Amino acid sequence: MTDNPRQPARRRRPAPGPATVTATRRIPGGMVRLTLSPEKPVSAMDLQYTDHYVKLLFPPVGATWSWEDATIDPATVRDVLPKDQLPVMRTYTLRSWDTEANTVDIDFVIHGDQGIAGPWAAEVQPGARIAFAGPGGAWRPSPGYSRYVFAGDESAAPAIFAGVENLPAGSSAEVFLEEEDAAHALDAPVAPEGSEVTVHRVYRDGAVHGTELVRAVVESGLAAEAASGTRTSWFVHGVAEMIRDLRRHLFVDNGLDRADVSISGYWRLGMVEDEWQASKREFNAEIEAAEAAAQAAR
Template identity: 50%
Template structure:
């Protein structure tokens, strides 16, 4: 429930110039069911024949839902390439990125969890009022990370936005592997269903009014570094990245190839604002880390 790289790249924030992309084609999805999990979380089931037969081997696969701006005079179905060529940028569909909670490419179905508190934004209000038969388009799926059998143990860390990827990783653990999952939510009334299995330890971290990511970082730091060969999946609010990267890479010298870490979103920013500023934000963190290393 944004934004991923391969394990070898995930630790590095810096990006290289992108090659010119081929025009992307949107895929249609129809709402088949809506189920509220908590007062602020709703799970929506979709039917999407366009994903049938696709290979989705990772546990963090995501899609980019497309929302038509209110001032635009078109609606789905539309040709995305034509819109981008003929209309100004402010009239292009707006994307919001969400991770699959469940996906079945044989049946052409998937489920997505949405945080729905408040009436601001695009995806949350849409999901809050979604009903069977509603249709929406999306780009993707993308994705790049999954629990590999070269590891004995997995530490999975995130807030509500990363919970679907964490849940899917727990369901796909290699035989004999163990895992510790840390999920940050608003409070004790905000728990939702998560996979349970032998060897899996789930810890709920309650914000209780604290800044997103702060309590989560504190709990993970307090748990320390496992003794087994461990892979780390750390995703969620951007504000926790500085502390978590210091804990992993500086304080404990965890190998960067063992860590997938990135910010799915940032406090006070829309997805568009975060994506536009993400490279600078990441570069600042890396520069600070280099300075800290030079001092020691």
């Protein structure tokens, strides 16, 4: 992951805690937005970034326990349960939060009955309990840039939208958002008054995740403009294969300053989160080695 070193370093996440689902609703893009009320007050959380995420903890398939059992403590659950009963962790970005109402909103992409988090979000009702660790986060739009570029798929949309909604006054931004198709288009974010934002809808329409997004960003010529002197802050997140290709475009082909770019894979094709997290370090090392070799050959 390449995060902007001009931003403060990530802090250690607090211990997991419980939360209650207070509302659920369908939103454009084939998604469900859940509102959670954490036991720990939202006002006590460190929420100074726009890419805040939490690690939701789900009982595994066939679990003999649930979060409805008040004796199951999220902070100690991993110490008391056998290995085959340990919670399954899934990462989700916070879409928004309300300190007065003590709630956070999280958007879930629904893929039928596939996976753990999606089916749960599609069926869960207010009053249900869940646990999460976090929040983490490290990025927000920093002043001093003349332009911002956001690029990502649905998994990155909450962080992208939160970033757009918190742009410095008078700034401009280009948003490249990859979506399944026009029928699943998400509602566009509302930028602060005085900011100029252009949203480029990039529809897969059956293409492999990330390929159309890479094409759109490359063809935009924005990286070349940044290399020629248009000081630009980049936030690029989503499927790992897209990250690999855009890293090469930004760092090798155009020589952008890595300090201006926050870029990381949120997930990888053909892998569940546990597999991706276990292989992410090796994947990133291979990318960095290939980039170094390509730069040395120039």
